[in-house]
Amino acid sequence: MKFLPFVFKNLFRKKTRSLLTLGSILLPFFVICLLGTFVAMLDADPSKGRGMFRIAVRHKVSFTNPLPASHLEKIRQLPGVKAAMPFNWFGGRYVDFSAFHVFQRFAIDPVVFFDIFDASAIAEGSAEAWRSDRSGLLVGELLIRKYGWRLGQQITLVGDIWPGVYAFTIRAVYRGNDEASVFFDQKVIDEALPARAGRYTMIWVKAVDAAATRDLIPRINVLFENSSSPVRAETEKEFQNNYVALLGNVKLFFRSLTAVLAAVVLLIAANTMAMATRERVTELAVLRAIGFPRGTIFGLLLGESALLAIFGAAAGLALYLLLFPKLRAVVLYSPLAGLASGLRVYPDVLAAAFLLTVLVGILAGLVPAIRSVRRPIADGLRSVA
Amino acid sequence: MSAISPGTPGTPGTPLIRIDSLVKQYTRDTQVLTVLDNLSLTVDEGDFMALMGPSGSGKTTLLNLIAGIDRPTSGRIVVGEKEVSSMSEAALAKWRSANIGFIFQLYNLVPVLTAFENVELPLLLTNLNRARRRKQAELALSVVGLTDRMDHYPRQLSGGQEQRVAIARAIATDPKLLVADEPTGDLDSRNGEEILVLMERLNSEFKKTIVMVTHDPKAASRAHRLVHLDKGVLKEDVKAERGKAVGMAAAISVSST
DSSP states (O other), X not given: OTTHHHHXXXXXXXXXXXXXXXHHHHHHHHHHXXXXXXXXXXXXXXXXXXXXXXXXXXXXXXXXXXXXXXXXXXXXXSTTEEEEXXXXXXXXXXXXXXXXXXXXXXXXXXXXXXXXXXXXXXXXXXXXXXXXXXXXXXEEHHHHHHHTOOTTOEEEEEETTTTEEEEEEEEEEEESSOOSEEEEEHHHHHHHOGGGTTXXXXXXXXXXXXXXXXXXXXXXXXXXXXXXXXXXEEEHHHHHHHHHHTTOSXXXXXXXXXXXHHHHHHHHHHHHHHHHHHTTHHHXXXXXXXXXXXXXXXXXXXXXXXXXXXXXXXHXXXXXXXXXXXXXXXXXXXXXXXXHTTOOOOHHHHXXXXXXXXXXXXXXXXXXXXXXXXXOHHHHHHTTO | OOOOOOOOOOOTTOEEEXXXXXXXXXXXXXXXXXXXXXXXXXXXXXXXXXXXXXXXXXXXXXHHHHHTSSOOSXXXXXXXXXXXXXOOHHHHHHHHHHHEEEEOTTXXXXXXXXXXXXXXXXXXXXXXXXXXXXXXXXXXXXXXXXXXXXXXXXXXXXXXXXXXXXXXXXXXXXXXXXXXXXXXXXXXXXXXXXXXXXXXXXXXXXXXXXXXEOSOHHHHTTSSEEEEEETTEEEEEEEOOTTTHHHHHXXXXXXXX
């Protein structure tokens, strides 16, 4: 510890260079945190490993091929099924097509909705009020805040997949994993468009337990194998992963980007340390001449490199925490609003990013430190004269 | 480690440095360059020895070998009880920190540290606590007359003051032997004179054995003994009395050119 002030003073002997290096570490660190947060968000498991016992059932070919209502009835009869409901992507528009007004709208069965999505809870109003009003709307808490809506307010949606003008009244507000969607009764569109009644984008199934979940998936697939609408049943997690995979291998892309950024930090810190030791060849030789052992010099140089990385990462962390609420707000007010509820500070991601940056910082100091302690003292002293 | 204090005279004729058949060669490509050629020399405790000779005569190489920062090709160097020519790198570092004080031509202070912190540097390698280190560094700075400049950085000091801080750093651990490589080489005559007076005082009052490399006859004249090297060979080894040394040093200096 008695060498720490010495390390600090050396670190800031060229203030401009040190500050620029800190900036060069800070920014990649910030982006690493951001990428890590997105990956963590995609990997997030709200059940914390217990499993939600939810099964997503969709047409084997594509989402665009609807499933018939008879499938829902057959699934409800299967042993191990706690509840099942239709799930229709409504699309449409609210006010206009601007990004600000984009959010997800679904037609579902209000009677069993909270049995299936049991992690969600009513935050305002009541489930009963929503269920008892055919045009009742269940709204995510984020949307309430975003648009300043209140209970009892009328919301008009204009359909495109399901043509027509639909007026809804906000009857309840929910809080849960995705707080940026609205839900209404499937019967609304069934009655408005009777010719298309009983067609579902997909069916959500809640199994009684984990064993039933495992058992039901192949049974549902087999049950409709030879029907006109064969299905693909999968766990909620598989469903989400496949959905994300539509964007390509996002996680691999983000992780590759993280590796590139770590390499950038490594090169910047290594360059700074190489410059710092090169201009101090004589000074380091003098220290060794007056008795500083090789190990101590090595430790001092590595300490400098590590401190540089620690300061850069700490500044990046502070910036990240400072800007995160604004970033979340930006996502909330964008068409990606559905992601905003899963977008939170993941302490393990930040800790891993911090550790990675510090390790890279230490690594960056390794080669200059080894070269410095291996140079003969007499050569180092001579380089001045 | 003892506190810096006026020392007791060493036993006259007690050798502190014994150099026996010392050879130092460098290899450049296929060419072998002999810098020191079968050199034998003894330096007694309390000696103030000036090493003179033309450039390339091996003065600095000999100084580095005595101080244990370079290795001989063959031969022995014993300083005190230790054969430095056969010690390990780690043992040498520890030995140097306790037994050798270095004074360089360009002072070689650490620019980001204050005068006090520069003097404290070698003390960081000891087991002294913060308070003892502070006391010892202040004492060293008081010996060189710079207690009022403790908090100044090297860039805020004159060349002479910087060299005095370097001398304070050299004596901070109270070593027996001071090795100085052209200590006045970068100073004007007034500051050079001040440094020489200080070195004389360290030798006479604090009983430091001093080996000093110099080209300057005036600096050499302060020494009690003049050793003249030429092409790695000991050409002259003269014990000089004060007053006569000036002429002898000048003569060696002239013969070196």
